[in-house]
Amino acid sequence: MIFIAILIGCILGAIIGMNSPMISYTYSSYLAIAIIAALDSVFGGISSVIKKNFDLKIFISGFFGNAILAILLTILGQKLNVDIYLAAIVVFVWRMFMNLGTIRRYYVEKWSSKLTKKESKDEKTKNIASE
């Protein structure tokens, strides 16, 4: 059910995005940083599911809050002539890699444990057969 909802959301978003009017180039930098922030929360959500401390409220507030905060920081940086958005990108991408590492480790461990189980099973059966 969740996967179906995600799929429908993605397809709907892509279709509407294809037909929607373009935004001005000045605002596209804000949208870019918001996208990075949102992607970071998505990966964070997946890794928290794996760690089994997933909370929907935290996830939603992180998704929108991080995006808005990133946009505000970018605007502030432009007003002060400091490239704050660089720092935001660094932090978000770093966190993305951390979360991706967590997810990867989980699945690799799962896979390898499965493999070792199979091997042990095989050995057991072999042992039984030989006995």
Next chain:
Amino acid sequence: MLEITNMSNMINKKKTSIVLGIMCFALTLAIVIQIRTVENTNSTVSQNYEENNLRAEVLKYKERYENKYKELEKAQQELENVRQKATQNNGELEEAENQINQANKINGTTEVTGPGIIITLTDGKSMPNTLNPNDLIVHYLDILSVVNELKNAGAEAISVNDQRIVNTTGISCSGNIIDINGERVGSPFVIKAIGLPEYLANLSRPGGYLEKMKDDGVDVKIEKSNNVTIPKYTGVISFKYLENIK
């Protein structure tokens, strides 16, 4: 007990899936819009938001001005027609009509035609051995001098790039272009003058101003013509301060 927890689980799942769907929708929407924007703006030169707005505004005002100007022209035509009808069979009024026409000729507010010359001044092309590239450019003082000499040679009507030279005309420098009658004109400058073509063509005499410009590297062309048409002055001549002495 088990059923209740199952029910609450189901509701929770529904909620979660709806929220996740909305979030995925927002995320993909943003990504697709961003990709399209970036793809489309790479080709254009400058896409500053404010710049675009200002450009659109300028175009809007230009269009409005042109519309108003067309209306004005129409009204003037109507006025002329009405005036002609009114003065057709009246000797006194015909005299007044002639006076108006004469005044218009003097003011430069009517299109005129007659024999004259056409002078074309074009900025010279830069050569590697040019000493002073500044000499190659037609400056506002050059235009002023040529107009002055044309007047001296008896020109009755003069225009520069279709800007009629009238009493109130100023010729001034405005960066890399020249300001005439408040309108901006640029190279090549086509100066038309009505008068005796032989006299006017004497501007190209040795030692004259045109000869000097030619020596500087400016491209100068003089052409005699039997029917030069000079447009009317398009601005408004208004008097705020002067009064007649009684």
